[in-house]
Amino acid sequence: MSKVAAIIGGGVIGGGWVARFLLNGWDVQVFDPDPEAERKIGEVLANARRSLPGLTDVALPAEGQLSFHATIAEAVAGAAWIQESVPERLEIKHTTFAEVQAACAQDAVIGSSTSGFKPSELQQGAARPGQIMVAHPFNPVYLLPLIELVPGEAGDAALVEQAKAVLASLGMHPLHLKKEIDAHVADRFLEAVWREALWLIKDGIATTEEIDDAIRYGFGIRWAQMGLFETYRVAGGEAGMKHFIAQFGPCLSWPWTKLMDVPELTDELVDRIADQSDAQSGMHSIRELERIRDNNLVTMMRGLKAQNWGAGALINAQEQAMKAGTVMAARADDLPADAPVLTARRTVPLDWTDYNGHMTESRYLHAFADATDRFMEMIGCDAEYIQSGGSYFTAETHIRHLDEVHAGAVIEITTQVILGEGKKMHLFHEMREGERLLASGEHFLLHVSLETRKPSPPSAEIEAALVRIAKGHAGLPRPEGLGRAIGGAR
């Protein structure tokens, strides 16, 4: 399968798709008749480049090639994935699919970003209906992992599997809906909340800001990690989900169900919402709000990544897949022992920046500690070994901060073993952006028993792997700054 995607229709959603594919190493061919398309997509790409690459702890592959094309036929040539994000009018979608299918490969996925149409509607009159499926993303497409994948009854089963594999490789989660329904799943919830919100504003109960606070200070944070049912399962306690629902059910016939009709969207109501929104958020431009939103999303998603839960667990899965078969998954025995080893290649995430505008000092140690973890893994001190009761604890650390680095930079860490024998491991890391040396991290570790929390010998396998590298590194030049003490020169 080629790593070429065709994006039909730019804008915020199409641009988000461009960014997802491009930053994951795909070439992207765009068709959009809007003369502003290149500028608009460029703005989305700029946002994506500052936020997406730092989500993972390994660097994404090199960016693919982006090209703009005058016709749909040109754009879809050689593409394995074609994503349609044209306006939400069925006749425009049908015309687009006809042009796409006249020129594209038969084994390419044709995804539609539609939020409202069912696949059976999209497929009407198509040359190959089974090739067209709903692949509905969520803004910002470059960060949020959810894709509602709805192939409908006519969907080609093999193509659906192919689509799921591609989406997962892009760090996305294909939510494969087996039955089609208007507006799929997520937007039905958004509509339900939207209707209720319109009533609350119309009746003067709450402002847009009060409604947002009611969401983000309460159930919004719960839902970000567990959704609806798992949250209620916890709330229900040991009595179980069945008990909880039986108790909760009667509330459904309480008086507020009377408001389930749709409020009329009068000019007055539109003005009220717009005015309240200005009062709430008007101090920030949309560009500022986008950056604030992306900073928040990256921060929370990286937090969930550390907990290996929800959207963060998806990032870890993508990371494992990216590392497989590369030097970042190799064991020490498979690497030459006469050169410092590469223990990190990653992008500085958005949330590692401090008030001085650069990567903050504790994140240097965070990156060095991750590099130490990777070195431990290389010599066999991996998660399974740690589970069995042995690990290394750091006893002493010395860092020289030699230069600044900023969010978005790709940094590499190489590691030299200074001493490796028995319980002792003395490592010297160097962190670089390209050729530029940013910092050195010198660390003395002891192997411990996790039961006694006291020093203990490592397994014979680990010691052998460590000694092999230590011997190989013994012939390397002594790194600058090794053994240095603060104030030692004075």
Next chain:
Amino acid sequence: MSKVAAIIGGGVIGGGWVARFLLNGWDVQVFDPDPEAERKIGEVLANARRSLPGLTDVALPAEGQLSFHATIAEAVAGAAWIQESVPERLEIKHTTFAEVQAACAQDAVIGSSTSGFKPSELQQGAARPGQIMVAHPFNPVYLLPLIELVPGEAGDAALVEQAKAVLASLGMHPLHLKKEIDAHVADRFLEAVWREALWLIKDGIATTEEIDDAIRYGFGIRWAQMGLFETYRVAGGEAGMKHFIAQFGPCLSWPWTKLMDVPELTDELVDRIADQSDAQSGMHSIRELERIRDNNLVTMMRGLKAQNWGAGALINAQEQAMKAGTVMAARADDLPADAPVLTARRTVPLDWTDYNGHMTESRYLHAFADATDRFMEMIGCDAEYIQSGGSYFTAETHIRHLDEVHAGAVIEITTQVILGEGKKMHLFHEMREGERLLASGEHFLLHVSLETRKPSPPSAEIEAALVRIAKGHAGLPRPEGLGRAIGGAR
């Protein structure tokens, strides 16, 4: 005002209130006729103690006293806040309020945790209706900041202001609703989503797990930080909110509005939900899920805290209020110069733990770096000064990890100035849990111009403050480990 709260009715919600007050230094007097109340509240308290204190970067005050009482009259004696969390039946609420008001102070707030009743209903027949108001929290009450505060038309304005001040001091956000309405605001949204979810499960469109994924991989993460309207404002782009709504409005009459009636909660539907939930989450006990949830919430809320946004901005505001007037807000000139200065007193947060089960090494530096920031602030290098273009950058760091520490421990950092003259600042931090020395952090910093990114002299005021402490500290004993190099002893 006394710092005594009376909690009438335990359980998950009442227990959450107990934890909020107790961990913020209030004495708490509980009335709950359930013989299991003490055990149940103890379980909630255990969860709260492991998660809440680490939310802030300053330690919470010492815990208050918890006591259980045989009568409502005893429980409310001397209380400034009385919180009712009895079952959702109006006659029980009325009886409870009558007993409370017969014994409590007239200037105490009486809050009700009701999710369904309006204040006018609660106040019916009360001796002093204005004293009773809805104060509706969200589970887990010890972590989520939202309180819907609804006093109704009879509400006493002065008591409402008092209630808002108390809630803010507990790190909560009082969402003051001026008009009463069934189910307040947030639960109306929850009901709307719940109804839609029941339909989706009943019609076999999606399982509980698929619905949770549709929420937590997509709009749930958006809502955790911006809610509904600010999210749409960003999505609408530069065209503005008004344009966005006018475009979005027509969707409201699309076919899925036909499903706005309430599905019947048959035994079959209840079983289906319970079975799907077991398949989704049954591998975790409720206790495990509670801990996972709290780990996730703490991680995301601390992330938002670093961004000073949403629920995180609330934590920062609480922190500022807690620091005001204490040594953690003092300037260097107000402190004696002949002893190491206290630069941190904080609780190790849940998300600082690693796979070895203790505070991970980079968080030692995180805590030391925060202590350095606090020391900088003490000598006048505060946010305002940094804004004006000067700051300190760390050039070199040496850490000795001497002992382990775990989430929930209160740690203190004291700081000794080794050298302070011109651009140079050499600090030696010691981190302790009680008397136990955990680590030392030695740091060499240079004052820089944030414009040129090169070393530059600090302001005269900062240099004077630094030199004063450096002179005072010159007579202190040389700290153990100062100037040490890794491997130096070998």
